[in-house]
Amino acid sequence: MPELPEVETVRQSLQKKVAGLKIAAVKIVQPKVVKAGPFEDFAVALLGRTFIDFERRGKYLLAHLDGSASIVVHLRMTGRWVYCKPDTQLAKHTHVIFQLSDGNELRFTDTRRFGGMELVATQNLVEYNSLLKLGVEPLSEDFTPEILCILLQGKKSKIKSLILDQTNLAGLGNIYADEALFLAGIHPERKAETITAAEALKLHHAIQEVLQKGIANKGTTFRDYVDAEGQQGQNQLSLNVYGRGGQNCVKCGTALGKAKVGGRTSIFCPACQPTE
DNA sequence: CGGACGGCCTGGGAGC
């Protein structure tokens, strides 16, 4: 499931392979993945445009084209970009195909069809609601321990729900939230307002550490995720808690605990992450 | 404000 490190890895592979290429043809197999406006307009508007560069904001991927056009993409659970030769067998659930000026294709596939894309005039991105609502980028210099403390202050919600809320921090999903809380030694159900300044400092560090490590490992391939060149990530080999339900803590050997927090499965170590 | 839940989807795994 693509979170910040996975979307960043996809962005990097698209930047490497697709930036500078022109869209020679657009084929839309599944109109529903084009979220706003008629899909015919989407196809016509993109024809002949050139991909300039690719940007990431939280879990959103922004493809900037010439002529002040941008495609806002969200991969949700199973969305993928596939850069490949045109004779490559069409994967099941291929929804959009761009024929590129280098003779290759850029395909959008999405098994569960949660993901999608939308064409937005580049100058209107600043007022595009989904992006506007996003909180601080956790790997930017704007994300300081002080900012995290302010986010936690007076909040009665559970810490995991708070850091998963994209209006607070943009980019954490279930995997990296569980991993960061484990590293920080904080139970996912702790009320945010009870987190001390010292703990917030640890959490701030842990969030940056798990995300940076995720990017360095080119993402976590737990089920579906691959980058635009079909490469799996390696970060699944470094996980301490996510997906390890029923196993023992790598630090202390205690049996890992499992809970639903905000409707999401959460794995934690009851000894290393006390409820207090 | 915060929490709970349904909807959107398919495929993989468990259990029978």
Added chain:
DNA sequence: TGCTCCCAGGCCGTCC
């Protein structure tokens, strides 16, 4: 082998 059921979870909308 084949059936049913549950689960995976990002985000939105609704309701309490």
